[in-house]
Amino acid sequence: xIDGIVKGRWPWVVLxxxxxxxxxxxxxxxxxxxxxxYFSTDPRACANCHIMKPQYDxxxxxxxxxxxxxxxxxxxHTFVAKYLAKASNGWHHSxxxxxxxxxxxxxxxPENAGILQAxxxxxxxxxxxxxxxxxxxxxxxxxxVHCHSAVGHxxxxxxxxxxxxxxxxxx
Amino acid sequence: xxxxxxxxxxxxxxxxFASLVLVALATAGVTALLINIFERKAEERTPYVRVVEVGExxxxxxxxxxxxxxxxxxxQRTAISTRTRFGxxxxxxxxxxxxxxxxxxxxxxxLGYAFSIxxxxxxxxxxxxxxxxxxxxxxxPQSGSCLHCHAxxxxxxxxxxGGDVFKGLDETSKLSYQDASKALRDAGAAHPVSCVDCHDPxxxxxxxxxxxxxxGIAALAASDAEAPALPSVALWRSGSRARPYDPNTxxxxxxxxxxxxxxxxxxxxxxxxxxxQFPWGQGLRVEQIEAFWDATxxxxxxxxxxxxxxxxxxxxxxxQHPEFELWNQGVHARSGVSCADCHMPYIRExxxxxxxxxxxxxxxxxNRACQTCHRFPEAELSARVAVIQQxxxxxxxxxxxxxVALLDAVNDAKAKGATTEQxxxxxxxxxxxxWRLDFIAAENSMGFHAPQEAARVLGEAxxxxxxxxxxxxxxxxxxxxxPAQPFGDAAHPxxxxxxxxxxxxxxxxxxxxxxxxx
Numbered sequence: 041x042i043d044g045i046v047k048g049r050w051p052w053v054v055l056x057x058x059x060x061x062x063x064x065x066x067x068x069x070x071x072x073x074x075x076x077x078y079f080s081t082d083p084r085a086c087a088n089c090h091i092m093k094p095q096y097d098x099x100x101x102x103x104x105x106x107x108x109x110x111x112x113x114x115x116x117h118t119f120v121a122k123y124l125a126k127a128s129n130g131w132h133h134s135x136x137x138x139x140x141x142x143x144x145x146x147x148x149x150p151e152n153a154g155i156l157q158a159x160x161x162x163x164x165x166x167x168x169x170x171x172x173x174x175x176x177x178x179x180x181x182x183x184x185v186h187c188h189s190a191v192g193h194x195x196x197x198x199x200x201x202x203x204x205x206x207x208x209x210x211x
Numbered sequence: 212x213x214x215x216x217x218x219x220x221x222x223x224x225x226x227x228f229a230s231l232v233l234v235a236l237a238t239a240g241v242t243a244l245l246i247n248i249f250e251r252k253a254e255e256r257t258p259y260v261r262v263v264e265v266g267e268x269x270x271x272x273x274x275x276x277x278x279x280x281x282x283x284x285x286x287q288r289t290a291i292s293t294r295t296r297f298g299x300x301x302x303x304x305x306x307x308x309x310x311x312x313x314x315x316x317x318x319x320x321x322l323g324y325a326f327s328i329x330x331x332x333x334x335x336x337x338x339x340x341x342x343x344x345x346x347x348x349x350x351x352p353q354s355g356s357c358l359h360c361h362a363x364x365x366x367x368x369x370x371x372x373g374g375d376v377f378k379g380l381d382e383t384s385k386l387s388y389q390d391a392s393k394a395l396r397d398a399g400a401a402h403p404v405s406c407v408d409c410h411d412p413x414x415x416x417x418x419x420x421x422x423x424x425x426x427g428i429a430a431l432a433a434s435d436a437e438a439p440a441l442p443s444v445a446l447w448r449s450g451s452r453a454r455p456y457d458p459n460t461x462x463x464x465x466x467x468x469x470x471x472x473x474x475x476x477x478x479x480x481x482x483x484x485x486x487x488q489f490p491w492g493q494g495l496r497v498e499q500i501e502a503f504w505d506a507t508x509x510x511x512x513x514x515x516x517x518x519x520x521x522x523x524x525x526x527x528x529x530x531q532h533p534e535f536e537l538w539n540q541g542v543h544a545r546s547g548v549s550c551a552d553c554h555m556p557y558i559r560e561x562x563x564x565x566x567x568x569x570x571x572x573x574x575x576x577x578n579r580a581c582q583t584c585h586r587f588p589e590a591e592l593s594a595r596v597a598v599i600q601q602x603x604x605x606x607x608x609x610x611x612x613x614x615v616a617l618l619d620a621v622n623d624a625k626a627k628g629a630t631t632e633q634x635x636x637x638x639x640x641x642x643x644x645x646w647r648l649d650f651i652a653a654e655n656s657m658g659f660h661a662p663q664e665a666a667r668v669l670g671e672a673x674x675x676x677x678x679x680x681x682x683x684x685x686x687x688x689x690x691x692x693x694p695a696q697p698f699g700d701a702a703h704p705x706x707x708x709x710x711x712x713x714x715x716x717x718x719x720x721x722x723x724x725x726x727x728x729x
Binding site (some may be wrong): 089140 | 223230231234237238241242245247249251547558559560561562564579582583584586
């Protein structure tokens with residue numbers, strides 16, 4: 041019986057049909073999750089997955105709102121580096137949000153902090169080159185946002201994570 | 212079929228099944244992801260589903276919990292016992308440890324007051340009513356006013372006041388605690404603080420319900436005391452003042468996130484001689500509240516006091532738990548950080564944001580309570596709090612010893628035949644010292660809500676206690692002489708508190724709502 045099904049063209053029709061279903065569902069998922077929006081630089085795309093909502097809301101009211109969007113500060117401005125950063129962050133974000141296994145409150149990673157600092161200097165270099173002698177990043181360099189923490193997202197805001205299992209028990 | 216053909220058929224069969232399984236797994240994975248995304252999107256669109264109607268008389272939190280399970284879940288966790296270095300409960304599971312045994316000077320300070328019988332560590336919101344009903348303080352006559360904050364009591368106030376909650380409050384002060392508690396049970400059910408106490412059942416918006424708070428904050432607004440942490444008070448003062456300040460219409464949403472807590476975590480009079488009263492008519496600082504009580508008269512015209520100290524005979528004040536007042540003096544309040552920001556921080560549940568209704572010490576929740584603003588390692592933040600609280604504790608213990616020395620000196624002077632008149636200055640100083648000491652001891656943050664202010668208050672407490680000791684020594688005829696006019700009085704104003712004319716900086720208009728609102 042199995043031999044009968046597996047013989048000839050049939051098996052490949054079945055496989056093709058299954059693959060078609062996979063492609064269809066995957067395509068729909070990509071559409072439903074607004075996957076293509078991540079290729080844009082629209083700030084709304086950054087708040088798609090809800091986690092960045094407080095940061096997005098804060099940015100709307102912050103001083104840089106009129107002059108810089110998420111991508112202006114958080115992504116490199118050369119093509120390859122930009123898409124590498126998008127890919128790496130996209131992977132971490134979607135994995136984190138799907139599996140819900142990331143530490144909260146969320147904090148910027150060192151490599152992303154470097155990108156951010158470079159972008160501060162990209163616009164403000166003429167003003168501050170005396171303050172950041174030598175390298176724009178590295179151990180001895182002061183991060184602009186250490187003091188100017190409110191320029192991007194207003195007063196600091198964020199959410200703590202959900203209650204962990206070990207918190208449900210006594211302490 | 213040849214052997215080769217058969218082998219190739221079985222090989223392609225294996226390929227076929229392997230591919231089919233892979234495609235099936237991949238499809239299952241993608242579908243799971245799709246469902247996950249769908250759920251998150253649904254969570255964001257519909258934060259809650261109202262499956263039962265709730266109204267003003269629904270004091271049972273379990274009923275509200277059907278609509279707001281995440282919040283109810285947190286609320287129920289207030290039954291879990293928690294412990295920090297200075298807060299929370301030791302002792303057995305059934306009953307927290309007696310503070311009086313740990314700090315004997317507390318018992319001596321409260322002699323003549325029911326708190327000298329029983330005064331234990333705190334427990335969570337879930338226990339507020341049960342612990343109040345179980346305390347040995349009830350062996351002495353206690354007033355029905357206690358229930359203002361120990362129970363979800365608004366239906367009873369409406370019933371007793373014929374719809375007027377202010378009248379209802381005044382009625383309960385005439386009842387004994389036992390009678391008021393029985394009336395509460397007769398009127399429906401007795402629950403500790405509940406959803407309806409802080410939330411409008413129609414809109415879930417925050418609101419204050421407690422008549423004591425509404426009267427108190429209106430009196431504060433009507434005074435000219437500075438209230439830099441409460442921008443809506445400044446806004447109301449700049450208006451026509453045609454109607455009293457009403458927190459439910461005048462306060463910002465952010466202020467409401469502290470006001471709901473300020474309905475109870477405050478200083479008040481809750482004895483039986485007059486209705487429950489919040490002492491804010493001259494301001495929120497320790498000496499402003501003291502001045503308010505000093506000017507207060509009981510209905511029979513006699514001067515206000517909480518109890519007569521059993522050893523010395525001084526008419527002294529008892530501080531309740533002035534968390535709201537001390538918070539008002541601190542940098543967090545000034546920066547627009549509300550009680551809820553640290554004690555009920557926002558937590559993420561999937562794609563939704565809820566405030567954690569497991570109200571507890573931020574020290575048990577540093578990542579959510581502190582780190583959303585202070586981006587420093589948890590250990591560093593916790594160490595900083597430890598230093599602040601330990602310093603406050605050390606000063607507090609010093610104050611306790613100073614007060615004990617004052618009481619000893621008074622006893623000694625009495626034994627040597629000093630008259631009540633000769634002892635009057637020492638007893639007046641006892642009232643001041645004890646009021647300040649208790650203000651910080653009874654306050655539940657171990658100084659953290661406003662560290663510098665707490666240190667100032669304790670410094671004054673220690674000074675007044677030692678001045679009182681000198682006065683008692685003088686009354687006993689000892690060669691040590693006390694100053695005729697205690698330092699810190701109107702003649703020698705101690706900065707900044709007792710000074711009648713506030714320094715210029717304090718006259719600055721309080722920050723506009725947009726600047727300090729968060």
